[in-house]
Structure formats: C-alpha cells, structure tokens
Amino acid sequence: MGGKRIIIGTVLLAFVCISSCAAKDHDLNSETVSMTKDVFAMDTFMNMKAYGANAGKALDKAEERILQLEKELSVNDEQSDIWAIDHSFGDEVNVCDDTAVIINKAIEIGDRSGGALDITLFPVLKEWGFTTGNYKVPDDDTIGELLSYVDYRKINLNGNIVSLPEKAELDLGALAKGYTGDEIMKIMSEEGVSSAIVSLGGNVQALGSKPDGSDWKIAVRDPFSPEQDMCMIEVSDKAVITSGNYERCFTADDGKVYWHILDPSDGYPADNGLVSVTVIGDSGIDCDALSTALFVAGYDKAVDFLRSENGYELILVTDDKKLYYSEGLSECFTDLSDMGAEVIDLD
Ligand code: AMP
Ligand code: MG
Numbered sequence: 465m466g467g468k469r470i471i472i473g474t475v476l477l478a479f480v481c482i483s484s485c486a487a488k489d490h491d492l493n494s495e496t497v498s499m500t501k502d503v504f505a506m507d508t509f510m511n512m513k514a515y516g517a518n519a520g521k522a523l524d525k526a527e528e529r530i531l532q533l534e535k536e537l538s539v540n541d542e543q544s545d546i547w548a549i550d551h552s553f554g555d556e557v558n559v560c561d562d563t564a565v566i567i568n569k570a571i572e573i574g575d576r577s578g579g580a581l582d583i584t585l586f587p588v589l590k591e592w593g594f595t596t597g598n599y600k601v602p603d604d605d606t607i608g609e610l611l612s613y614v615d616y617r618k619i620n621l622n623g624n625i626v627s628l629p630e631k632a633e634l635d636l637g638a639l640a641k642g643y644t645g646d647e648i649m650k651i652m653s654e655e656g657v658s659s660a661i662v663s664l665g666g667n668v669q670a671l672g673s674k675p676d677g678s679d680w681k682i683a684v685r686d687p688f689s690p691e692q693d694m695c696m697i698e699v700s701d702k703a704v705i706t707s708g709n710y711e712r713c714f715t716a717d718d719g720k721v722y723w724h725i726l727d728p729s730d731g732y733p734a735d736n737g738l739v740s741v742t743v744i745g746d747s748g749i750d751c752d753a754l755s756t757a758l759f760v761a762g763y764d765k766a767v768d769f770l771r772s773e774n775g776y777e778l779i780l781v782t783d784d785k786k787l788y789y790s791e792g793l794s795e796c797f798t799d800l801s802d803m804g805a806e807v808i809d810l811d
Contacts, residue, residue: 496675503527505534506641506664514652514660515675522655526648526662533644536562539586539595539635546635550586554630564624566636566643569749573639574616577757580765582616582728586633594724595635599714601722607731614728642705642752645669649748666706666755669748673700679796685710686801687740687781694801695779697793703748706779707755708740709733725759735783736762742779744793751776763788771810778808 499519503510510530514522536559538544545563559567570583586595587610593599602610613631620627628634641664649671652660660671661680670680679698686694690710697704712724727734741759743751754776758766763782770778770790777790779797787803791810799805 498675499523501527503530505530506537506644508641508665510662510664512648512660512662514657516657516659518656519660522652522657522660525651525655529647529651530644533562533640533647536560537566537636537640539637549626549628550633550635552628554627556625556627559624559626561624562643562647563636564621564626566639566749567619567621567626567634569643569753570636570639571616571619571621573750573753573757577754577761578765579616579728580734580760581638581753581757582614583634583636583638584614584616584619584628584632585726585728585731586635587613587631588726588731589635589724590633592722592724592726593714594712599716599722601716601718602731611728611731614731638756639749639753641665641667642703642748642750645703645748645752666708666711667748667752668704670700670702670704683800684742684779685740688785692800694781694787694799694803695789695805696798696800697744697779698796698798699744702744702746703751704742704744705748705751705755706740706742707759709759710739725756727760734760734762736760737782737784738763738766738780739783740779740781741766744777744779745775767808767810770808780808 495516498513498515500513501523512523512526535541536545539546541547545559548557573581589595591602591606591610618629645662645664645667648662652671658672659675662669668682673679679700681696681698682704683693683696684706686692687708687710707725709723713721715721723733725734738759741755743755745751766780777792780788785803787801787805788808789797789805790808
C-alpha cells in the first residue's frame, strides 16, 4: 500500500496532450489491457483510463460526450445554453436536458446547504476576474450591488424552460465536472467497460475496481503544497471530489491571497477555516456540488452534514494545517502529510 503510491492526479498530468490523444498499455491479457485518453476541455486537463477490449470505443465516445457538454455548458460559447440564459434579460430560455438536470441539482444542493452553493454568483465572480484570470479585488460598493442580483432561489426552472431575474447570470462551474464524470461512467458501462478511472482536475471518479480486483488508489493534494499529495485513499466505484483554495487564486496588492470559491453571504472568497474539502460518494454531481458548498459552509457545518447524511465520507483540511477524515475511511486512508491526520469527531 504505502510504497506503491499511484498518484493519479499528478501522474496523469504528465501524459497530457493539449488537444487529445490516446495511448495503449502493452499488457498480454485483454481484460488488463488499458487505454488512456487525454482531453483539454472545460478549462481543465482531463485524463481517462479504461480497461478491456471495449476501452478504445468507450474512450472515443466519452470524449465526444465531454465536448458536447462543454458546448452546452460553457459561459463563453455564444451557442451554449448558459450563454443564452446569461443573455436572456429575464426571458424564458429552452435548454437541453443536461443543463436542466444540472440546474435542478444546483437548486437542490443550494437548499440543502442553506444557500452556501449559489450558481447565480457569476456576476460577482466576473468582477473578481476569476472567470478570465484578470484578477482584482472589487470595491465594497460594487460587490454590494452585484450581490443584489445573486439568489439561486429566483431561478425559475420548469421542465426545460429556465428564466432568471433580468440582471442575474449563472455558471455551473461548481458541479458541471461532477456531472461530466457521471456521464463518462455511464458511457463506459454501456460500452461494456467495467474498470475505468477518470481525473477531471480536482475530480477523480472510479468505475469498479482495478482489473485485478484491488481498489483504486487515489491521492488528494496538499493545499499548502499543491504539487504534493497529503493522503491517499483506496476505493472502488466512487467519486472523490476536492474543492481547494489553492486553485485559481491570486495575491493582491494588500498581500492577501484571494481564491475562486465565494461566500454568497458577502461576495468574498469563503474564509471559514477550511482550505480543502474532499467529498467521497457514489454520485459525481452530488459530491462536486457538496465539495463547493461545504467549503463555503466551514468545518462545523461540514461535520453536521456528516452526522445527518449517509453515503458520504469527507476529508477536510483547516487553515491551521490540520487534516481530518471521516471514520468510514479509516480502513482505506493513508496519511502522507506532516499534519498528523485525525478522525473527525462526531460527538
Ligand atoms: P469547485 O472547484 O467545484 O469547488 O467549483 C468552484 C467554481 O464554482 C468556481 O470556480 C466558480 O466558478 C463557482 N463558484 C464559486 N463559488 C461558488 C458558490 N458559492 N456557489 C456556486 N458556485 C461557486
Ligand atoms: Mg464542486
């Protein structure tokens, strides 16, 4: 276990091709032959690995699906559903099923998280420059005005018809990759693949176990040294999805670091004590939405969530450099950090 670290996220990046490429591992037994495919989409280097005779076809179809979802969900593509919604000025927009399903889930997790997840933060995110990389700290008046357009409860979703208040805009960046991972896994299963793993930025999703029956080893990055891994878990058939403050962040003139996950209550980067949240569960879209929501909600509410909901495990890192994991991971968790990992106390 310890010596054989398979560092999925980072090792996969080493194989990244900017457009897309496929490669075959030379194993003798057809069920243990793996193929990989790298795709750059949704502003993310994505890597997929599938085993068995149908791997190549499944990977090709998965790539097509990723590119289709990118077209539907991009905030920058003038043909996308999201562009149409964000430029509808209060009018109704007819969207495809994917968009409707994701918005519906975002509203559900918005409710379950007391508004910590709010996909209508987009105007505020733009002002900070998190959507373009032209970062700046907005002034309080501007944040205040833009926040008055933010409220996911005002999204009107009726079947495939969406409308927003006139000045509201949305983006699905907090959960679109989780949905994409689920769709990739669906394609893999439909194509007869029973063993596959995908890494979409901070999202890792595993189908089945490795061909030899052992669990996948999935590393989670250290938010204080993102080029290193802080822990590894061994799982099969799970989504392992991380939101961290080390991605898309900048140091402003005031010397402070600002990051891309905003607290809808004040429009500033969420700074409630957590610097990394990993949610492990069956559904990619749920885990993705929850990782962002719990990052905003903070440690105590994340622990409340763990108490009240079944089917999820958590790995949390606090800004005072403590690493916590839920008890259900005890058998499959390996600490690689110098933080001294502790089990989350539910009492
Ligand atoms: P993730 O990396 O999954 O946590 O998603 C973060 C992305 O979601 C950001 O880059 C923004 O596009 C968007 N976002 C930031 N804060 C929030 C929030 N509180 N609710 C919903 N989306 C957010
Ligand atoms: Mg997320």
